[in-house]
Amino acid sequence: MKLVDLMATLQVYELTKPIQHINITGIEMDSRAVEENNLFICIDGFTVDGHNFAEQAVQKGACAILAERPLDVSVPVMLVKDTKKAMAVLANTYYNQPTQSLRLFGVTGTNGKTSVTYLLESIYKTHEEKTGLIGTIQMKIGDETREVKNTTPDALALQRFFKEMVDEGVQTAFMEVSSHALSMGRTFGCDYDIAIYTNLSQDHLDYHDTMEDYLKAKTLLFTGLGNQYTTGRPKFGIVNADDHYHEAFMNATAQQVVTYGIDSDADVTATNIELSAKGTSFVLRTPQGSVDIESSLIGKFSVYNMLAAATGAWMAGVPLATIQQAFHTTEGIRGRFEPVLAGQEYGVIVDYAHTPDSLENVLTTVKNFAEGNVYVVVGCGGDRDRTKRPLMAKVAVEYADVAIFTSDNPRTEQPAAILQDMEEGVDVGSYKTIEDRREAIGYAIQHASKDDVVLIAGKGHETYQIVGEEVKHFDDVEVAREHILANK
Numbered sequence: 001m002k003l004v005d006l007m008a009t010l011q012v013y014e015l016t017k018p019i020q021h022i023n024i025t026g027i028e029m030d031s032r033a034v035e036e037n038n039l040f041i042c043i044d045g046f047t048v049d050g051h052n053f054a055e056q057a058v059q060k061g062a063c064a065i066l067a068e069r070p071l072d073v074s075v076p077v078m079l080v081k082d083t084k085k086a087m088a089v090l091a092n093t094y095y096n097q098p099t100q101s102l103r104l105f106g107v108t109g110t111n112g113k114t115s116v117t118y119l120l121e122s123i124y125k126t127h128e129e130k131t132g133l134i135g136t137i138q139m140k141i142g143d144e145t146r147e148v149k150n151t152t153p154d155a156l157a158l159q160r161f162f163k164e165m166v167d168e169g170v171q172t173a174f175m176e177v178s179s180h181a182l183s184m185g186r187t188f189g190c191d192y193d194i195a196i197y198t199n200l201s202q203d204h205l206d207y208h209d210t211m212e213d214y215l216k217a218k219t220l221l222f223t224g225l226g227n228q229y230t231t232g233r234p235k236f237g238i239v240n241a242d243d244h245y246h247e248a249f250m251n252a253t254a255q256q257v258v259t260y261g262i263d264s265d266a267d268v269t270a271t272n273i274e275l276s277a278k279g280t281s282f283v284l285r286t287p288q289g290s291v292d293i294e295s296s297l298i299g300k301f302s303v304y305n306m307l308a309a310a311t312g313a314w315m316a317g318v319p320l321a322t323i324q325q326a327f328h329t330t331e332g333i334r335g336r337f338e339p340v341l342a343g344q345e346y347g348v349i350v351d352y353a354h355t356p357d358s359l360e361n362v363l364t365t366v367k368n369f370a371e372g373n374v375y376v377v378v379g380c381g382g383d384r385d386r387t388k389r390p391l392m393a394k395v396a397v398e399y400a401d402v403a404i405f406t407s408d409n410p411r412t413e414q415p416a417a418i419l420q421d422m423e424e425g426v427d428v429g430s431y432k433t434i435e436d437r438r439e440a441i442g443y444a445i446q447h448a449s450k451d452d453v454v455l456i457a458g459k460g461h462e463t464y465q466i467v468g469e470e471v472k473h474f475d476d477v478e479v480a481r482e483h484i485l486a487n488k
């Protein structure tokens with residue numbers, strides 16, 4: 001592509017050399033991945049400053065540089081105020097605005113994003129459409145999967161993947177939109193058709209200064225719906241009317257917003273809800289009619305997730321009967337209330353609850369169905385919101401009969417210091433601390449007897465533990481299974 005054509009979409013305030021003759025073969029933000037005739041974008045990151053790698057990028061073949069400050073290199077340097085924002089614009093142009101060729105669902109909220117995107121995927125698969133998915137566990141085109149580093153990738157990776165989706169014939173895509181991505185501008189250029197909001201509760205107060213800032217970042221998804229058609233398809237929002245903050249999302253867009261809820265007077269509701277240890281049933285009521293839903297998903301929070309997905313799909317034109325059929329056959333998602341079954345007489349569940357609210361939801365659900373004692377094994381991530389630690393500890397002690405505090409991903413923090421933060425939320429003697437996660441899981445399993453339930457929370461699908469800079473293999477399901485078998 002001609003660099004001048006690409007740059008026509010961006011306001012540049014200084015250009016050191018002419019660029020008319022330059023054709024680029026790609027855009028890169030990582031000097032290590034630069035190839036011949038790439039445009040290199042310098043990002044001043046949280047860890048290092050990409051401007052310091054401009055020379056290395058030129059050595060590897062970069063033919064032009066986009067930067068925030070002057071650089072002494074042999075190729076043209078174009079200066080902009082904010083390279084992160086510029087990267088989103090350029091990526092979108094370079095990959096030919098891929099999201100305009102897709103029906104794109106964006107899902108935001110503190111909890112339930114992954115769950116809702118998988119439910120939407122199962123609805124659209126039942127509807128026989130080719131689907132794409134981007135989120136915490138993986139990225140997908142149809143059934144082909146790709147590993148991810150972030151819940152919402154950077155703008156380059158994102159638009160590149162959307163372009164692949166379009167090339168592969170994907171019609172509808174589902175994307176988790178994190179508050180980090182919204183506030184860092186990773187998603188500028190995404191042309192959403194449907195924005196879904198699940199809920200907001202405390203998390204990420206290491207990154208966002210206050211809950212208000214966190215809320216503001218989340219509402220950007222709805223602002224991003226714009227106020228006109230760009231795809232020729234109608235755009236709309238879906239919000240959880242039972243959530244305290246839903247009006248902020250309704251007010252953030254000029255588009256129509258449809259509500260779902262259980263306790264409020266919403267457009268789409270669930271009534272006659274029956275929750276059991278085997279699954280959930282309810283009547284899904286819409287202004288266009290009702291259907292009976294039977295699902296193997298567990299807990300009231302799963303009803304909310306099904307309502308969010310159903311409302312979005314129904315508004316987008318999927319028949320209620322298709323939604324009913326999809327929910328009937330949807331299986332659980334990896335690491336989300338996932339049972340570990342190894343022939344034992346007690347229950348073991350692995351779940352990704354890593355916020356006070358999700359831990360409370362999941363423990364309430366377990367408590368409702370457990371005939372014996374409830375054990376919880378839980379820790380908190382390092383280099384993340386410190387203020388949620390005592391709150392998670394409090395929830396664990398309040399709802400479980402036996403609370404065992406352990407390490408999650410300590411990252412660069414001392415595991416003992418994280419545990420101390422947790423312990424500050426509870427009385428001495430109301431919990432047990434076992435720093436080593438394998439031992440902590442072992443302790444709970446050794447002590448569990450018939451009809452008890454052991455909940456292993458916080459890491460869900462993760463198959464690693466991050467200690468310092470090291471990423472070690474660790475899988476809660478695998479470790480739990482080993483202990484169950486060893487204790488038989």
Ligand SMILES: CC(=O)N[C@H]1[C@@H](OP(=O)(O)OP(=O)(O)OC[C@H]2O[C@@H](n3ccc(=O)[nH]c3=O)[C@H](O)[C@@H]2O)O[C@H](CO)[C@@H](O)[C@@H]1O[C@H](C)C(=O)N[C@@H](C)C(=O)N[C@H](CCC(=O)O)C(=O)O
Pocket residue numbers: 029030031032042043044045046047048049050051053136149150151152153154178179180181
């Ligand atoms: C705090 C944060 O968001 N960091 C993200 C950021 O990393 P960073 O700023 O540290 O990058 P950096 O290492 O300083 O590098 C700066 C620049 O120098 C370049 N570089 C670097 C080294 C080199 O040799 N050459 C070179 O060119 C890098 O490619 C980059 O362009 O940019 C990276 C690339 O896009 C992200 O992967 C990374 O996410 C890290 C892994 C992360 O943990 N992020 C979390 C906080 C996050 O974003 N979480 C949300 C989900 C939250 C939720 O679901 O609840 C998410 O969407 O994932």
Ligand SMILES: Nc1ncnc2c1ncn2[C@@H]1O[C@H](COP(=O)(O)OP(=O)(O)OP(=O)(O)O)[C@@H](O)[C@H]1O
Pocket residue numbers: 109110111112113114115116136151176198199301302304305335336337351352353354357358359361362460
């Ligand atoms: N609607 C919900 N409300 C509250 N808690 C939920 C809800 N859905 C799921 N949970 C709980 O939150 C955990 C994480 O769910 P999920 O992975 O769907 O959320 P997420 O928003 O994608 O999280 P992340 O921010 O890490 O990407 C689940 O394992 C469950 O314990």
Ligand SMILES: N[C@H](CCC[C@H](N)C(=O)O)C(=O)O
Pocket residue numbers: 151354380381382384408409458459462
């Ligand atoms: N997307 C969340 C995941 C947290 C998972 C938990 N296991 C942790 O490491 O804190 C985050 O990056 O904050």
Ligand SMILES: [Mg+2]
Pocket residue numbers: 113114115135136137151176
């Ligand atoms: Mg997720």
